[in-house]
Structure formats: C-alpha cells, structure tokens
Amino acid sequence: MKLKRFFLRYYPPGVILEYEQSGELHSRCIDLLDLQPESDARKLASDIIQNERLLSPSRTEQVVSLIQKLQQKLILSKEKRFYLFKVIKAHMLPLTNLAMNKSGSYFITGSYDRTCKVWETASGEELLTLEGHGNVVYSVAFNNPYGDKIATSSFDKTCKLWCSETGKCFHTFRGHTLEVVSVVFNPQSTLVASGSMDTTAKLWDVASGAEKATLAGHSAEVITLSFDTAGDSMVTGSFDHTVLGWDVTTGKRKYGLIGHRAEISNVLYNFDSSLIATSSMDSTCKLWDARTGQCTATLRDHEDEVLDLAFDSTGQYLLTGSADSHAVLYDVRAMGSFLYKLSGHSGEINKVVFNPQGTRLLTASSDKTARLWDSSNGNCLQTLEGHSEEIFSATFNYEGDIIVTGSKDNTCRLWR
Template identity: 30%
Template structure:
C-alpha cells in the first residue's frame, strides 16, 4: 500500500467511525426514522403462559415415532430446517433476533412470540455469522459462499453485498461506527464501510484460516488468531501488524488457536487453543503474561468478565474454567456432560452463560461456581447463543435446526 493510499484509508476510517454516532439521541432518532417501533414491545413480557405454552415439555417427531422431551424454553423459532450456526440479539431491543444457518438464509424474528418478521436471503451456502451493528440499525450476515450481505434491521431493505474473502468464519462491527470486519478461511481479514460496502482495508499476516477476531472495546485495534498458531494485533487504519506472536515462541501455542477475547479496557487478550492451554497477553507489549492450564483437550471458547478480574475458558473436555486474571489461578471448574461450545459473560455481571453439545444451556455465578439455571429443550448440540444485556433472556441456535428462548 502506498503512503498516499495509507493516508487516505486512515482519514476514511476516522471519518466513518466518528461522524455517525454514538450520541444516544441521534441513535434514537435513527431508529424512529426507520420505523423501529413497529417491532419493539419489550415492556409486555408477562409470564411463561404468555409465550405460547412451551414451558414443561413438548412433542417432537422422531424417525418412526413421536417422543416427548423436557423443554424449559418459553418460545421457539422453527423456520430453519438445517442447523442454526449463528444467532444475534438486537443491542437495545432484546425481543428482536436474527438467526442464520445451513439453509443459506437468515431470519429476523421476535423472541416474545416467535413471529417471523423478515427473511434475509441471497446467500448460496451456509450462513456462519450474523451480527447487528452497534446501534442495531443494520444486520450483517456472512456465509461459506464468501459473501457478506447487509440489510436495514427494521425494514429488511437490502443495502449491499461485498465479496473478496473466501468462506466467512466471523463478523464484527466497530464499537463506534458502521465499519464491518470479516475473517475468512483464506487467512485474510477484510474491512468495509457500511452501508455503502466501500472497501477500506485488507489484513494479511496469517497463513491459515482466521478462526476468531474482532475490534477491541475502544475500537483502536483489531486482534485476530489463526489455525497457524499466531495472534496478531492490527492497526485498523493502516493494516499494519503491531504485535505478532507465533508458535515459534516456545512459550506460545503449539497448535491451532480457536478462540480469542479482549477485555473491556482493551489491555488484555485471552486465547484458547487446540493444545488445551490459554494464554493471557498484554496487547500493547505482546508480552505473554501467563499460561493458563487446566484443560485436557482443545479450548473452543473464551471470555472476560466486565466487572471483576475474571476470565472463562470452555473446552471439549466438558469443562469450563474460571480464572483469576490477577493471580492466574483457577477459581472454579464448572462441568457439562459433553463438549463446551460457547461461554459468554452477561454484560456488567459476574454471571456466565454456557452452552454445550450435551444439549443444555446453563447460567453460573462465577463468584461461587454455583449453577443458577440449567435449561433443556434442544434435541442436539447447542451451537451458540445470544444473551440480553440484563441477563434475563437467552436465545439459542442448535444443530437440531431450531432456536429456543429461555428466561432467567
């Protein structure tokens, strides 16, 4: 990239991120202008009977018979006929959900009554990631067809399609503006200005699929990890690699890195690897602060707590480890009956939500290690979930082709 091109993209990144938000009144005005009130009705939640009578048990069709399964959900969405790989919740209106899966479609639907609002099509292969922009004004979907498509949330108006990467693995919106990242199997990360779809940068530095990544909470850096056992901290304006850790360092990972998360202060990263370890890393210096070792198999998911110096790691060994980030010691070991697929802390809370191939979703108090809730209802592995900012609603996507809604 030439010096003139670099200056251009740095200026464009600043303009795209800073010019549009985030002022609460402006966001509210945009949502009202888009007719957002048509979908929004969070005040009328009611009790479990109001959600369609799912609570208790429901009948599901087997190969040759109809069986009854325990079902703790209060609502469900059943339009997907293939595994649901991705689910996201509107950032301010927890009843608005988008899900995408193996049927090559995304659907916008309501968590309170299961009503389908819109179908978002145009992909020609499985959808692997869906994400709302920071204000909720836009929805992005990424698929194995290498396409990223963006719509307006409240109207379903199609905005743009961008191509370039190979199969999309993950998407992430900038925390302060309409800039979208996509990580792909071809070792690249792409960045666009939305909703125009204007190309902003491409990040080259990995040598294998970019398994996880995203913007730091302050929006000033990008952190990504790869199957090539590398972690890179990027400057989003210039696409320069600021920090790079590789498997050549004996202290770092020796096998593919599957997961990464950064803390609320944008100072630390935690990784999860197929080698069964996590590393705690200073994002500014690249120093490996600690190696966190309490698992016997691949670590698939990691997360930081917003309010206490805690982190969580989830593994194929059926365990979740709760780590003290300051002492680097395990505080609690939590157990599922099968591989742990995703862990996520409730925003500004010590509570942790986990899902597993054991078909359950669980809510934990990480201070005590107590399981507060165990939700059942899926017939197959729970592949992911979204949780509301207040922690009272969890929406899941499963290998059984359904989405379920659970209430804390």
C-alpha cells in the same frame, strides 16, 4: 468547561458526563468497575466529586442517586429460575450462528438454508428473512450498540450489510476468494471486518461498501476477529496457531501473538482493551498485554481443546469452555488466577457467556443441555433441557432475564 448532563452505563457500571467546551460537546466516562450492590454510594460519590473537576459538591445528592440506580441494576434475584417460553423452528436446514442486539429485543440466526432471519425476542415471532446469499450463511452480527444494521458472512465468499428494520441489503462485500467464516462490526459501526478461509481478513467501509484494507499475514484460515473499544486496533485468530494485531487506520500489522501450539478457537479484548485473551486447541488459554503483545499468563487448567472464552462486562473475569466438558472461571486482575472449575456437563462445552451483571455464567454443550452457574461459588443453579441435539450457542439479553439457546436440532429456545 460546563457540565450539560449525565448518562448512565449499566454494564459495566459507569457515569458518562456530557460537557461543553469552546462551544463543542464532549463526553467523559467515569468507570465504576468495582461497584457492588453493597458499596457505600455516598462515600463513592464523595470520592468521584473530589477527583472530577466537572462536578462540584452541590452535585453530591445527584451523583449518589445515579450510583444507587447502577446498584439496583446489579441486583439479580437469587431465586430467579428460567423456564421455557417458546421453541422456534428457525430454519429448514441446520443453524450456524445466532446473535442478539444490545437491548436484547431482537436476535438473528444464520443457516445452511442460505438465509439470515430476524426474530423478536419477547414474542419469538419471525420479523424478517434476509435472502441473497448463494451458500451457507455462517456468521451473523448486529452493529451494537446501535442495532440498526446486520452483517452476514457466507460460504459464497461474500459478506452482506443489511438494514435490520426493513431487510434491505445495503452492500455486498466481494473480494475474498474462499468461504467467509467470521464477521464483526467495529464499536463505532463505521467498519465491518471479515475473516476467511483464504487466510486473510478484510476491512469494509459501512457507508460506501468499499474495501478499506486487506489484512494479510496468516498462513491458514482466519476464524475469529475482535476490535478494541476505541476501534483503532483489532486482532485476528487463525488455524496457523497465531493471533495477529493490526492498526485499523493503516491496515498494518503491529505484532504477532506467538506461543500457542495448535489452532486458535477464539480471541477477545477485555473491556478497557488492556488485555487480549486467546483460546486454543492446544488445551490452553493465554493472556496478552494489548499494548506490547507480550504474553502475561498461560492458563493450563483444561485437559482438552479450549473451544470458547468470554470476559465479563467489566473485563475482570474470564470464563473458558473446553472439549473436556468443563468450564473454568479466572480472576484476570490476579494474572488469571484460577477460581472455580464448573463440572456437570457430559459433553464438550461449545459456548460460554456471562450475564450482564456478572453474577451468572452460562455454558452450552454437545450433551444437548445448557447450564446456569453462580459466579460467586461455581455451583450449578439450573440445567436447561429439551434440545434434541448439540447446543452450539447461548446468550443473555441486556437485562439478563432472557436466554436464547441455539441447537443443531434446527431450533432456538427462549427461556425466561
């Protein structure tokens, strides 16, 4: 084996080694999930070299330099405040969802006006309007990390695949018999998964547009989907109170996550795909072993429906948002132990998200505000005000220095 070059992955921190073996290129990632700005870079480099046969002691200074670059990305000015940069009147009819590409250079919006629009984040300018659906465009997604394709799902019972640069429609995915309410790409950008009110999920081939599999097993609407990092497995969450795990290659059901007593609102894998988190209208969240499907913890710190959840980039912390107007932060490494309750909103919390560094938490609420919180102590740092209706979505860009909020007032706001 011969080391060819290094790559850095900033969020979560990691060093990717590209090497040649038997004439072929391969890569291996060294995850540094516990890296902090104050970590001893030289000691860490020494430990890495001792345990990685591709690296000789002569590489020590190079590895130290790489670790220090990763540490610089984790430093976020504690004085950073967000200010309103632009208000975007995105659509003529209400917005449904928004999504950002990995770098944060573009974001997309779906609407009741049957279109999806592509926006430049830096300027707030509209770049493309994707037209062709016959009903509400409900769910939208980029094929991150690549960002060259967009998937949309619609109440017209179809999904569409688009070129994010030209707006060309590559494929229309037909086969669902009721509204399609969720759509995601697998991490490799070879498949699109869709979830529908018809109780099924489907897998579609990105290259050919062909249906690869129908995932049938739920008895009510499939409203949330998540792929694992390898793209080999996925989970589907339903209003039938259950989550099902699937083998993506065969389309066969692997297990059912049974235990919630009301509709599922969200389901996610953590970074290393060892855990699955589920949130439910039964006021609880659950953590599950992704390998066995066994429940490892039930989180009972909310008093009303849990509407959303999010892992930080390392998969070590979990944030939940509820109709009880509170968000709660948990330490996943300690079996979902309670850390902080975030109190301040006066309405239900519809969306929760971490910044890429994991140092800030963002919550969006029906009280027409979004709030920014310090993840180290649960203190509210800033309230983003100005929307005239419920905020249903909020997201950070890749650097964590721009926020986009989407509201039922038909506008998006850019904060930086």
